Amino acid sequence: MPRKPSLLIVDDEVSVARTLQMVFEQEGYKVAAAHSCSEALHLLHNGGRYDAIITDLNMEQPDIGLDVARAAGGLSPRPVVVICTGYASSENSRTALELRVDYLATKPVDLKELVPALNRMLCHRRDLRAWK
Amino acid sequence: MNARTSTPPRNALVVVSDLEALTAFQTALASKGYVVTVARDLPTALLATTQHYFDLAIVSSRLGEGGDGWPLAGVLHLVFPRAFIAVLTPGEPDVVTFQSAINNGVSEIYDQAKGPSEVVSNILSHANEANGGATSVQ
Numbered sequence: 001m002p003r004k005p006s007l008l009i010v011d012d013e014v015s016v017a018r019t020l021q022m023v024f025e026q027e028g029y030k031v032a033a034a035h036s037c038s039e040a041l042h043l044l045h046n047g048g049r050y051d052a053i054i055t056d057l058n059m060e061q062p063d064i065g066l067d068v069a070r071a072a073g074g075l076s077p078r079p080v081v082v083i084c085t086g087y088a089s090s091e092n093s094r095t096a097l098e099l100r101v102d103y104l105a106t107k108p109v110d111l112k113e114l115v116p117a118l119n120r121m122l123c124h125r126r127d128l129r130a131w132k
Numbered sequence: 133m134n135a136r137t138s139t140p141p142r143n144a145l146v147v148v149s150d151l152e153a154l155t156a157f158q159t160a161l162a163s164k165g166y167v168v169t170v171a172r173d174l175p176t177a178l179l180a181t182t183q184h185y186f187d188l189a190i191v192s193s194r195l196g197e198g199g200d201g202w203p204l205a206g207v208l209h210l211v212f213p214r215a216f217i218a219v220l221t222p223g224e225p226d227v228v229t230f231q232s233a234i235n236n237g238v239s240e241i242y243d244q245a246k247g248p249s250e251v252v253s254n255i256l257s258h259a260n261e262a263n264g265g266a267t268s269v270q
Contacts, residue, residue, distance in 0.1 A: 093230035097240070104234045117235070128213055 057085035156248035174199035209237025220244035
């Protein structure tokens with residue numbers, strides 16, 4: 001039986017994180033949640049490994065979600081990284097492109113787009129690893 | 133000698149509707165040693181993806197009647213996940229442009245007003261920076 005894909009959701013709005021958690025658990029994901037960038041970084045720096053990370057952008061500080069993306073980029077294998085934000089700007093979205101973030105979703109998040117997009121990216125990543 | 137010495141990508145796809153720009157990109161890339169395939173519309177570009185492997189793609193976001201370059205970039209990213217994909221966009225990129233780039237797996241965006249030689253130089257510089265695997269041909 002294939003293992004469940006693991007997902008870390010990072011959002012300082014507990015209700016948003018909880019909603020995403022329920023949605024993705026329903027989709028068959030094993031979901032963990034962090035409610036700040038520092039909590040997420042603590043997980044990542046202490047052996048937490050996830051197939052995908054969905055992070056808010058503005059938490060303790062504006063654009064600090066980019067730090068989560070940066071930390072994820074240093075992991076091997078690199079998780080799929082999705083940023084969800086209501087505060088996208090040319091500057092932070094350029095940085096997200098430079099960090100090779102996989103998906104940028106604007107809030108309010110359209111789950112009919114986000115869920116299949118994440119499923120597709122994970123399948124693609126899995127196929128690539130299978131080829132190696 | 134560095135065991136991970138990179139070799140530049142060799143096969144490039146250019147998808148631009150303007151014939152003059154297309155020729156200029158072809159010339160600029162060929163001068164750098166690339167084998168270049170060109171297309172002016174989506175159907176021709178998609179056909180090319182079934183016939184060749186590409187390490188580098190340059191796609192205009194606006195292909196006129198030839199279609200929209202963003203979804204083509206997304207397809208190229210799926211088919212050639214290790215390729216460096218550059219998209220040419222008009223004017224200063226805004227949030228929507230960056231979002232389109234990220235969500236379609238684009239490596240970098242460039243102002244289409246810049247000359248093809250300058251764009252190609254920038255792409256090669258970015259591609260080499262991104263190397264570590266992403267664009268190298270072993």
